[in-house]
Amino acid sequence: MAELWKSLPSWVRNIVVPIIVLVLAWNILWFVVGVVGALIGLLVKALVVVGIAAAVVILVKKAAKS
Structure with a gap:
Protein backbone atom coordinates (compact mmCIF):
# COMPACT_ATOMS: atom_id res chain seq x y z
CA MET A 1 0.00 0.00 0.00
CA ALA A 2 2.87 2.34 0.79
CA GLU A 3 4.31 1.74 -2.66
CA LEU A 4 0.99 2.63 -4.25
CA TRP A 5 0.75 5.81 -2.20
CA ALA A 25 -16.84 11.71 5.31
CA TRP A 26 -19.64 14.16 4.40
CA ASN A 27 -21.78 11.36 2.96
CA ILE A 28 -21.19 9.12 5.96
CA LEU A 29 -22.04 11.98 8.32
CA TRP A 30 -25.35 12.71 6.57
CA PHE A 31 -26.15 8.99 6.41
CA VAL A 32 -25.75 8.78 10.19
CA VAL A 33 -27.79 11.97 10.68
CA GLY A 34 -30.52 10.54 8.43
CA VAL A 35 -30.65 7.26 10.31
CA VAL A 36 -30.79 9.00 13.69
CA GLY A 37 -33.46 11.39 12.39
CA ALA A 38 -35.54 8.50 11.07
CA LEU A 39 -35.29 6.66 14.38
CA ALA A 46 -44.95 5.63 18.29
CA LEU A 47 -45.36 7.93 21.30
CA VAL A 48 -48.20 9.79 19.57
CA VAL A 49 -49.97 6.51 18.81
CA VAL A 50 -49.52 5.31 22.40
CA GLY A 51 -50.82 8.65 23.71
CA ILE A 52 -53.89 8.53 21.48
CA ALA A 53 -54.53 4.91 22.49
CA ALA A 54 -54.26 5.84 26.18
CA ALA A 55 -56.70 8.74 25.71
CA VAL A 56 -59.18 6.45 23.96
CA VAL A 57 -58.94 3.86 26.74
CA ILE A 58 -59.52 6.53 29.39
CA LEU A 59 -62.49 7.99 27.51
CA VAL A 60 -64.03 4.54 26.97
CA LYS A 61 -63.68 3.71 30.69
CA LYS A 62 -65.30 7.02 31.64
CA ALA A 63 -68.11 6.42 29.15
CA ALA A 64 -68.66 2.91 30.51
CA LYS A 65 -69.08 4.28 34.05
CA SER A 66 -71.76 6.75 32.97
Missing part, protein backbone atom coordinates in the same frame (compact mmCIF):
# COMPACT_ATOMS: atom_id res chain seq x y z
CA LYS A 6 4.31 6.86 -3.08
CA SER A 7 3.73 6.08 -6.77
CA LEU A 8 0.88 8.60 -6.97
CA PRO A 9 1.72 12.07 -8.27
CA SER A 10 2.01 14.70 -5.54
CA TRP A 11 -1.02 16.66 -6.81
CA VAL A 12 -3.15 13.52 -6.44
CA ARG A 13 -1.88 12.92 -2.91
CA ASN A 14 -2.28 16.57 -1.87
CA ILE A 15 -5.50 17.55 -3.66
CA VAL A 16 -7.55 14.66 -5.05
CA VAL A 17 -7.27 12.22 -2.15
CA PRO A 18 -8.26 14.79 0.54
CA ILE A 19 -11.26 15.87 -1.56
CA ILE A 20 -12.38 12.25 -1.94
CA VAL A 21 -11.93 11.71 1.80
CA LEU A 22 -13.97 14.84 2.58
CA VAL A 23 -16.78 13.79 0.24
CA LEU A 24 -16.90 10.31 1.77
CA ILE A 40 -36.32 9.77 16.30
CA GLY A 41 -39.22 10.27 13.89
CA LEU A 42 -40.38 6.70 14.42
CA LEU A 43 -40.10 7.12 18.18
CA VAL A 44 -42.20 10.31 18.10
CA LYS A 45 -44.85 8.61 15.93
Whole structure:
Protein backbone atom coordinates (compact mmCIF):
# COMPACT_ATOMS: atom_id res chain seq x y z
CA MET A 1 0.00 0.00 0.00
CA ALA A 2 2.87 2.34 0.79
CA GLU A 3 4.31 1.74 -2.66
CA LEU A 4 0.99 2.63 -4.25
CA TRP A 5 0.75 5.81 -2.20
CA LYS A 6 4.31 6.86 -3.08
CA SER A 7 3.73 6.08 -6.77
CA LEU A 8 0.88 8.60 -6.97
CA PRO A 9 1.72 12.07 -8.27
CA SER A 10 2.01 14.70 -5.54
CA TRP A 11 -1.02 16.66 -6.81
CA VAL A 12 -3.15 13.52 -6.44
CA ARG A 13 -1.88 12.92 -2.91
CA ASN A 14 -2.28 16.57 -1.87
CA ILE A 15 -5.50 17.55 -3.66
CA VAL A 16 -7.55 14.66 -5.05
CA VAL A 17 -7.27 12.22 -2.15
CA PRO A 18 -8.26 14.79 0.54
CA ILE A 19 -11.26 15.87 -1.56
CA ILE A 20 -12.38 12.25 -1.94
CA VAL A 21 -11.93 11.71 1.80
CA LEU A 22 -13.97 14.84 2.58
CA VAL A 23 -16.78 13.79 0.24
CA LEU A 24 -16.90 10.31 1.77
CA ALA A 25 -16.84 11.71 5.31
CA TRP A 26 -19.64 14.16 4.40
CA ASN A 27 -21.78 11.36 2.96
CA ILE A 28 -21.19 9.12 5.96
CA LEU A 29 -22.04 11.98 8.32
CA TRP A 30 -25.35 12.71 6.57
CA PHE A 31 -26.15 8.99 6.41
CA VAL A 32 -25.75 8.78 10.19
CA VAL A 33 -27.79 11.97 10.68
CA GLY A 34 -30.52 10.54 8.43
CA VAL A 35 -30.65 7.26 10.31
CA VAL A 36 -30.79 9.00 13.69
CA GLY A 37 -33.46 11.39 12.39
CA ALA A 38 -35.54 8.50 11.07
CA LEU A 39 -35.29 6.66 14.38
CA ILE A 40 -36.32 9.77 16.30
CA GLY A 41 -39.22 10.27 13.89
CA LEU A 42 -40.38 6.70 14.42
CA LEU A 43 -40.10 7.12 18.18
CA VAL A 44 -42.20 10.31 18.10
CA LYS A 45 -44.85 8.61 15.93
CA ALA A 46 -44.95 5.63 18.29
CA LEU A 47 -45.36 7.93 21.30
CA VAL A 48 -48.20 9.79 19.57
CA VAL A 49 -49.97 6.51 18.81
CA VAL A 50 -49.52 5.31 22.40
CA GLY A 51 -50.82 8.65 23.71
CA ILE A 52 -53.89 8.53 21.48
CA ALA A 53 -54.53 4.91 22.49
CA ALA A 54 -54.26 5.84 26.18
CA ALA A 55 -56.70 8.74 25.71
CA VAL A 56 -59.18 6.45 23.96
CA VAL A 57 -58.94 3.86 26.74
CA ILE A 58 -59.52 6.53 29.39
CA LEU A 59 -62.49 7.99 27.51
CA VAL A 60 -64.03 4.54 26.97
CA LYS A 61 -63.68 3.71 30.69
CA LYS A 62 -65.30 7.02 31.64
CA ALA A 63 -68.11 6.42 29.15
CA ALA A 64 -68.66 2.91 30.51
CA LYS A 65 -69.08 4.28 34.05
CA SER A 66 -71.76 6.75 32.97
